C-alpha cells in the first residue's frame with residue numbers, strides 16, 4: 001500500500017527514526033537521549049498528521065507488533081541486500097527498550113554504525 | 118463555578134488524588150508508585166470524561182499552575198480550618214515531582230499522614 005511504501009522509504013533514508021506524539025514525555029525522553037548522543041533522529045509526530053496519524057500507528061503495529069509511542073527504528077546492517085527492508089530488523093522498540101540499550105552501551109554503537117553507513 | 122466545587126469536593130474527600138490520562142506512561146508510573154506504597158488513589162482519567170476532560174484540565178491549570186498530567190494531590194494538614202481548601206497546599210506536582218519526594222522518603226510520610234487523617 002502507499003502508506004507501507006512511505007514507511008519503507010522513511011526507514012531506508014534515515015538512520016534513526018522516532019514515531020512520536022508531541023505531548024508525550026516518554027517520547028521527549030527518547031528524543032533528548034538521541035540528542036545527548038549527538039544524533040538528530042527523524043521525528044514523526046503522529047498527532048500532527050490529521051487522520052493519517054492513527055492510520056500510521058495501526059500500520060506500525062502490523063509491521064512491528066508495537067502500537068505504542070515512542071516507536072524507535074535504527075538502521076542496521078543486513079548482509080543480504082534482498083532482505084534490506086525488514087522492519088523487525090530495524091525496530092528498536094519503545095522508551096524502555098531504548099533506555100535499556102543505552103545503559104548497556106549498545107545504543108551508542110548502533111547509532112554510530114547507522115549514521116556512518 | 119460548579120466545576121470548581123467538584124474539584125474542591127474531590128480533594129477534600131480523598132487523601133490521594135491523581136488526575137491522569139489512561140494511555141499515558143508517566144501517569145501509569147505514578148499510579149504504580151502509590152500502589153507500591155499500599156495506597157489506592159482516586160484516579161480521574163481526563164480522557165474518559167468527554168468534553169469535561171479538557172475543561173477540568175484547564176481549570177486545574179488555573180488552580181495549580183500545572184496543565185500537564187499526571188497532576189497529583191495529597192491531603193495535608195493545615196492548622197487554620199479557614200484555609201482548608203488551598204489547592205496549592207495539597208498540590209504535589211507531576212510525575213517527576215512525585216518521584217523526587219518518593220526518593221527523599223517524604224512521599225511515604227505524606228501519604229500515611231493523609232490516609233490516617
Ligand SMILES: N[C@@H](CCC(=O)N[C@@H](CS)C(=O)NCC(=O)O)C(=O)O
Pocket residue numbers: 021024026067068069070093094095096097140141142143
Ligand atoms: N513500555 C512502553 C510504553 C509505551 C506506552 O505505553 N506508550 C503510550 C504513551 S506513553 C501510548 O502509546 N499510548 C497509546 C497512544 O498514545 O496511542 C515504552 O517504554 O515505550
Ligand SMILES: N[C@@H](CCC(=O)N[C@@H](CS)C(=O)NCC(=O)O)C(=O)O
Pocket residue numbers: 023024025026138141143184185186187210211212213214
Ligand atoms: N515533568 C512533567 C511532565 C508532564 C507532561 O509533560 N505531561 C504530558 C503527558 S506525559 C502532558 O500532560 N501533555 C499534555 C497533555 O497530554 O494534555 C511530569 O513529570 O509530570
Ligand code: FES
Pocket residue numbers: 023024025026027140141142143144
Ligand atoms: S503520554 Fe505521558 S508519557 Fe507518554
